[in-house]
Amino acid sequence: xxxxxxxxxxxxxxxxxxxxxxxxxxxxxxxxxxxxxxxxxxxxxxxxxxxxxxxxxxxxxxxxxxxxxxxxxxxxxxxxxxxxxxxxxxxxxxxxxxxxxxxxxxxxxxxxxxxxxxxxxxxxxxxxxxxxxxxxxxxxxxxxxxxxxxxxxxxxxxxxxxxxxxxxxxxxxxxxxxxxxxxxxxxxxxxxxxxxxxxxxxxxxxxxxxxxxxxxxxxxxxxxxxxxxxxxxxxxxxxxxxxxxxxxxxxxxxxxxxxxxxxxxxxxxxxxxxxxxxxxxxxxxxxxxxxxx
Numbered sequence: 001x002x003x004x005x006x007x008x009x010x011x012x013x014x015x016x017x018x019x020x021x022x023x024x025x026x027x028x029x030x031x032x033x034x035x036x037x038x039x040x041x042x043x044x045x046x047x048x049x050x051x052x053x054x055x056x057x058x059x060x061x062x063x064x065x066x067x068x069x070x071x072x073x074x075x076x077x078x079x080x081x082x083x084x085x086x087x088x089x090x091x092x093x094x095x096x097x098x099x100x101x102x103x104x105x106x107x108x109x110x111x112x113x114x115x116x117x118x119x120x121x122x123x124x125x126x127x128x129x130x131x132x133x134x135x136x137x138x139x140x141x142x143x144x145x146x147x148x149x150x151x152x153x154x155x156x157x158x159x160x161x162x163x164x165x166x167x168x169x170x171x172x173x174x175x176x177x178x179x180x181x182x183x184x185x186x187x188x189x190x191x192x193x194x195x196x197x198x199x200x201x202x203x204x205x206x207x208x209x210x211x212x213x214x215x216x217x218x219x220x221x222x223x224x225x226x227x228x229x230x231x232x233x234x235x236x237x238x239x240x241x242x243x244x245x246x247x248x249x250x251x252x253x254x255x256x257x258x259x260x261x262x263x264x265x266x267x268x269x270x271x272x273x274x275x276x277x278x279x280x281x282x283x284x285x286x287x288x289x290x291x292x293x
Contacts, residue, residue: 020067021248022092024048024085026075026132027102029056031201032151032237036099039241041067048088048095050102075102075128078135085135094143097248098136100129100150105166108212109222117212118165125169130176140189147190147248150177154197154263158270162225174256181255192253194244197260200234235260 027033029051041064050073073084106121140146156170181191
C-alpha cells in the first residue's frame, strides 16, 4: 500500500509569499472559516468566501472590496457547488487553496440518532467536501498546482461518546484526504488535513449543532458528559491564522497538521493503547493467517 509519509526531513521552512494567494473557503460565515477568511484577506490574499446565507458574509464586501468574492453555497447541493467553484475560478483566474471548512456536529448516542440524522450529517461533513474537491480538481489540474485543505478534528483519531457519529464523519474525512493526497500528487496538487482541538468558536452554538431525539436512559450520562465539556480548556481561534499560513506557505506542507497543544498528547496515548492491544493479541491474530495459498 502506498502512503504519503511525513517525517521531520520532509518539512521545510515556509517560502516567502511572493504574490497574493487565492482561497476558496466553505463555511466562512462563522467560527474558523470566518477567522481564516478575515486573516487571509488582511494579509493581502484574495478569498472566495462561501456560506449558506449570503447575508451572513455580506460585510466582507464592504471591508475588503475587490479582494473578496462572496458566494451563497450549500455544500449538500452538488450543482451549486460546481457553479460556485467555477465562478470563483473565473473571477480570480486561479485557485491556490481550496478549503473545505463547512460542517456541523450531531449530538446523540449511537442508539438515539436516526438514519435520517446520520445521513444528513454525512451529506454535509463528507459528501459536501467531496463535491467541492471533485469540482475543483479539473481546474487545479489545468493550472498544474493547488492546495486542498480540509478542517477535520483531533476527533479524526480519537472518539468521544454522545458525538460518535460526528467523530465517525471525521475518521472518514481523514481517510478520503489521505487517499486523495497520493492520487493528486503527480498533478502538482497538495493536500493537508487541519485538525483543531477544542477552541472557543461558535462550533458549539445551536447553529453548528443538531440534536437527535433523546432517550431518558441516557439523560444522566449526557448531563455528565456535557458537564465535563463545559470545563474543557479551549484555545483562542484568533491565535491560529499564523500557524495556518505557515502550512499553506510551506514548499512541502504536512498531510496532517494539529492546531493546538492538547491534541498530540491525547492522540499519542490513544495510539499507544491501540498498539499495546494489537501486540497483546498478536499471536491469535497471526494464527488466523493460516497457511499460504
